Amino acid sequence: MTDSKTMDKLVSLCKRRGFIFQSSDIYGGLEATYDYGPLGVELKNNVKQLWWRDVVTSRTDVVGMDAAIFMNSKVWEASGHVSEFHDPMVDCKNCKARFRADHIDLEKNCPNCGIKEWTDARQFNLMLKTHYGPSEDSSSVIYLRPETAQGIFVNFANAVTTSRAKLPFGIAQIGKSFRNEITTGNFLFRSREFEQMEMEFFVKPGDTSEWLEYWSNARLDWYKSLGITEEKLKLRSHEDNELAHYAAACFDVEYEFPFGWSELEGIADRGSYDLDQHTQHSGKKLTWFDSKTNEHITPAVVETSAGVDRTVLTILVDAYHEEKVKNEQRVVLKLNPKVAPITLAVFPLVNRDGMPEIAEKIMDDLKGDFAAFFDAGGSIGRRYRRQDEAGTPYGVTVDSDTLSDQTVTVRERDSMAQERVSIDQLSSYFRDKLC
Numbered sequence: 001m002t003d004s005k006t007m008d009k010l011v012s013l014c015k016r017r018g019f020i021f022q023s024s025d026i027y028g029g030l031e032a033t034y035d036y037g038p039l040g041v042e043l044k045n046n047v048k049q050l051w052w053r054d055v056v057t058s059r060t061d062v063v064g065m066d067a068a069i070f071m072n073s074k075v076w077e078a079s080g081h082v083s084e085f086h087d088p089m090v091d092c093k094n095c096k097a098r099f100r101a102d103h104i105d106l107e108k109n110c111p112n113c114g115i116k117e118w119t120d121a122r123q124f125n126l127m128l129k130t131h132y133g134p135s136e137d138s139s140s141v142i143y144l145r146p147e148t149a150q151g152i153f154v155n156f157a158n159a160v161t162t163s164r165a166k167l168p169f170g171i172a173q174i175g176k177s178f179r180n181e182i183t184t185g186n187f188l189f190r191s192r193e194f195e196q197m198e199m200e201f202f203v204k205p206g207d208t209s210e211w212l213e214y215w216s217n218a219r220l221d222w223y224k225s226l227g228i229t230e231e232k233l234k235l236r237s238h239e240d241n242e243l244a245h246y247a248a249a250c251f252d253v254e255y256e257f258p259f260g261w262s263e264l265e266g267i268a269d270r271g272s273y274d275l276d277q278h279t280q281h282s283g284k285k286l287t288w289f290d291s292k293t294n295e296h297i298t299p300a301v302v303e304t305s306a307g308v309d310r311t312v313l314t315i316l317v318d319a320y321h322e323e324k325v326k327n328e329q330r331v332v333l334k335l336n337p338k339v340a341p342i343t344l345a346v347f348p349l350v351n352r353d354g355m356p357e358i359a360e361k362i363m364d365d366l367k368g369d370f371a372a373f374f375d376a377g378g379s380i381g382r383r384y385r386r387q388d389e390a391g392t393p394y395g396v397t398v399d400s401d402t403l404s405d406q407t408v409t410v411r412e413r414d415s416m417a418q419e420r421v422s423i424d425q426l427s428s429y430f431r432d433k434l435c
């Protein structure tokens with residue numbers, strides 16, 4: 001469902017069920033900054049693990065790394081971020097609201113106060129600055145990284161030497177990035193602190209178009225593999241005037257959010273821009289030796305740059321459903337079991353006749369292999385509804401029949417269909433369904 005209230009409903013479900021909270025909530029919050037709660041952190045970790053498996057460990061041509069967030073400021077001078085990484089900003093002279101000039105129509109009135117009195121657009125650098133160490137002078141200025149990619153480029157030589165990589169090969173990492181965005185909003189979509197999953201794939205110059213196509217399709221397929229509605233996903237090629245300062249060509253993976261088609265990930269042909277810049281600024285050779293031709297070459301790069309939080313938001317928006325069940329409204333997150341924070345919930349029907357003990361024993365047996373959760377509080381209907389909202393694919397209920405025949409009811413979240421399964425078959429039953 002994609003009505004305009006979907007985002008509000010999702011934000012409140014995320015809070016209610018412990019997925020995502022406003023940061024510093026007890027102090028009135030901090031605009032556009034979010035904390036992941038018990039369910040949110042599981043969902044987010046699942047996303048990161050699935051990405052890592054797809055991009056790194058299931059392949060032989062990509063290695064991982066984890067660079068520090070703090071980097072020498074010279075990195076950002078070399079990469080062009082100090083001089084180029086800005087967005088155009090305008091203010092409304094009447095109400096003082098501030099906007100990204102490329103996100104609104106300056107021929108129209110201010111969306112905030114309805115008056116048309118714009119300042120000229122000026123460039124605003126998106127990097128957050130702080131001071132490193134105990135002195136606060138210009139020599140201690142340092143930036144919070146606005147992308148994880150540069151940590152990979154400056155480690156290019158280390159990675160090549162230690163992993164003896166041969167072109168084409170990639171280096172991947174997941175980590176926090178920070179951007180002092182002029183305007184934030186749409187929940188997790190645009191915040192000032194977010195996490196990225198980036199991979200730089202080094203190829204022979206001249207091979208970039210082929211790899212750009214390969215990775216664009218591979219990345220689109222990955223989102224489909226998470227169970228996101230295929231018709232709401234697409235690849236969009238950038239127009240020349242949209243390209244970032246380093247990119248020769250770029251595809252975005254886009255999703256149709258309730259607020260319109262928007263970017264989830266960029267796949268860009270960065271050419272040899274970054275390695276050339278770092279070679280020039282550091283004076284260090286960042287080349288790869290081709291033993292076949294006896295040449296040192298500077299590889300070109302195809303980058304895949306995805307947002308963890310945007311992926312989490314997409315999964316949640318896509319999974320959110322409201323249904324009428326027996327004249328009552330049911331809210332259900334139809335999460336793919338791969339990403340669901342809890343895979344199965346175990347319930348005693350009532351808290352007597354030994355049912356809680358049997359349910360706890362089942363929980364103990366299953367929790368090593370599955371993300372299992374035990375809930376004995378409230379009516380069984382309420383417990384099912386809570387797990388529907390948490391996106392839990394299966395419920396296992398111990399009832400009075402269990403006492404005589406050692407079977408339990410397994411309820412499937414989406415169809416709400418129920419079947420009896422013998423307790424000693426549960427593990428293989430779920431393995432068949434889920435693995």
Ligand code: ATP
Nearest residue numbers: 181189190191192194263264265266305306307310
């Ligand atoms: P936009 O045009 O939306 O500002 P961008 O093109 O600057 O995005 P990239 O630099 O390509 O974004 O960043 C790669 C990915 O990092 C994005 O596709 C997105 O998933 C994520 N990302 C970038 N900025 C933010 C942000 N402010 N909040 C959350 N995720 C972000």
